[in-house]
Amino acid sequence: MLKKIIIIVIVVVIVISTISFSNFSTEENIEDEDVIVKSDVVMPTKVSRPGCEDIDRCYVPSLIVVEKGKQVTWVNEDSAFHSVTSGSYDSPTDIFDSGYLDPYESYSITFDETGTFDYFCTLHPWMKGQVLVE
Numbered sequence: 461m462l463k464k465i466i467i468i469v470i471v472v473v474i475v476i477s478t479i480s481f482s483n484f485s486t487e488e489n490i491e492d493e494d495v496i497v498k499s500d501v502v503m504p505t506k507v508s509r510p511g512c513e514d515i516d517r518c519y520v521p522s523l524i525v526v527e528k529g530k531q532v533t534w535v536n537e538d539s540a541f542h543s544v545t546s547g548s549y550d551s552p553t554d555i556f557d558s559g560y561l562d563p564y565e566s567y568s569i570t571f572d573e574t575g576t577f578d579y580f581c582t583l584h585p586w587m588k589g590q591v592l593v594e
């Protein structure tokens with residue numbers, strides 16, 4: 461009987477330590493994620509030359525649908541400067557403007573109003589994207 465109790469105690473201790481260890485690893489993973497910027501939209505390489513608009517890959521994805529109040533993050537993965545500027549090249553709207561984003565720089569905005577927001581790159585007029593806030 462005593463043997464059984466000892467075995468049960470050992471099993472419980474092993475289970476508890478396994479659970480604590482897995483919790484610890486989860487916390488470590490969250491810390492790692494803070495370092496890496498999670499992108500919703502990417503500016504891929506070579507978009508500083510015309511052509512990406514033909515295959516709809518100047519901003520990827522070129523249309524992003526988000527819920528009202530959610531943040532959208534763009535990451536410039538190209539080796540050239542780019543911007544995320546509201547409106548179109550012919551008529552910018554002054555709602556948001558990232559300014560020139562360095563390679564691997566990110567830009568985030570929270571959309572608090574519903575609607576369709578067109579945006580473009582001030583340096584490369586063929587680069588166009590849309591945010592649909594629902």
Ligand SMILES: [Cu+2]
Nearest residue numbers: 542581583584
């Ligand atoms: Cu650009």
